[in-house]
Amino acid sequence: MVGLGMIFDDTYRPFFERAHCEGLYRRDFGLVDIELAAVATKTGSRAERYRQQSAGRIAPFASFAGNDALSQLLRHGVDAVCIATPDDRHFEAARLALEAGKHVLIEKPSVLKLQELDVLEVLARKHNVLAKVVYHKLADPDHKKLRTHVADGVLKHVNNGYCSLLEPKEISGSQFAEWIQGRNPGTYVAVHYIKLIDFTFGPNWKLARIAATGQRGLVGPVSGSTWDSVQLQMVYAYEDGREAAFDIHTSWVTPDNFPGYVEQEVQFRFDNGVWNAHQRKRGVEMTVEGRTPHELKNTPNHHYNGMFLEPWGERSQRGYGIEIIQKFFEEVAYVDYGGAKEGRAQRLEEMRRLAYNDVSADRNTVAVVQALEAILQEHAAGRPGCIVEVNGKEGGLALRRPGQQNPIVLYEGSA
Secondary structure (H helix, E strand, O other): OEOOOHHHHHHHHHHHHHHHHHOEEEOOOEEEOOOOOEEEEOOOHHHHHHHHHOEOOEOOOEEEEOOOHHHHHHOOOOOEEEEOOOHHHHHHHHHHHHHOOOEEEEEOOOOOOHHHHHHHHHHHHHOOOOEEEEOHHHHOHHHHHHHHHHHOOOOOOEEEEEEEEEEEHHHHHHHOOOOOOOOOHHHHHHHHHHHHHHHHHOOOEEEEEEEEEEEOOOOOOOOOOOOOEEEEEEEEEEOOOOEEEEEEEEEEEEOOOOOOOOEEEEEEEEOOOEEEEEHHHOOOOOOOOOOOOOOOOOOOOOOOOEEEEOOOOOEEEEOHHHHHHHHHHHHHHHHHHOOOHHHHHHHHHHHHOOOOOEHHHOHHHHHHHHHHHHHHHHHHOOOOOOEEEEEEOOEEEEEEOOOOOOOEEEEOOOO
């Protein structure tokens, strides 16, 4: 495990603790033991706290800290590496892990540039391992039902859509304060919806162009490069000439006393219908004197990650954030233990064809992220209003600035 922050605590930790007790079983690969063997962190302090808190719930693990932590972890004999560091540190960790022949799971966004994604794809194939990305929202029951309706032809031909994900100030001011300088909430969380749109409504269209703007002044100076909120628009073009535009609004400066920890909603409009979904309106509202809405939230999301007392007396932690981690390890177990050794290459290709999480299917998401970051960089430099064209005559990603004839080519190949 590389990185032991909030994401680890919410999703990886409960999975590893359950796997330590129960193992992982499926009929096609049998019983597989999964242990958290080693962790790599910046200082080692979180690893030590977790070691003390997890006594009896997890096997002893090695802890490596400092600049050489990842190299030490890779020499420790691990089989798979999970990367939950800040997004601008994903690439180097994934590259080193793949070069060492390890299966890799990367938190979203996988990387920030298509050039980096190209490298990871090549390395995964060269070393015959899986390289996957965590998009846990694809397993949200509401989003799965949306995709089911699209696949079954109930909802036909999406025209446009709006997505919003607003997080409290404690995210930018406390939990992630050490790495948000020069960063933006769009790259951090818009990728959930970029992937949702690309995966759910594709593949009979092509990404055409990206535009963005945003606001500054709360988490950083008004003239700086750290963004409070971002409004992103991406446009897809159908083969018949029609277009579909999607606006994605993100922020990490929502007041901490907002009744829902994260405010999330989507609306998609089709030729024959409308789909609306809102996380805070799933049917649970709660007030506890002296505890809501700070310690406990008025409108909790029990689907993503919840702790429960089961009817049979067991305490469990479950939800689609944890399930998506388990699916990765099931894919790894299937590749390595799901049959005869001579059939491994076929099983590997089968798992690589899973477009919901393979790096090979992450091109549009990374293209939008790369375009977004370039547009915001231009904006911070006093040149707002840029757009990025996708797979035009100038290249895979071409940034156009108002009043300038020649674009800046961000990526030359096909995006």
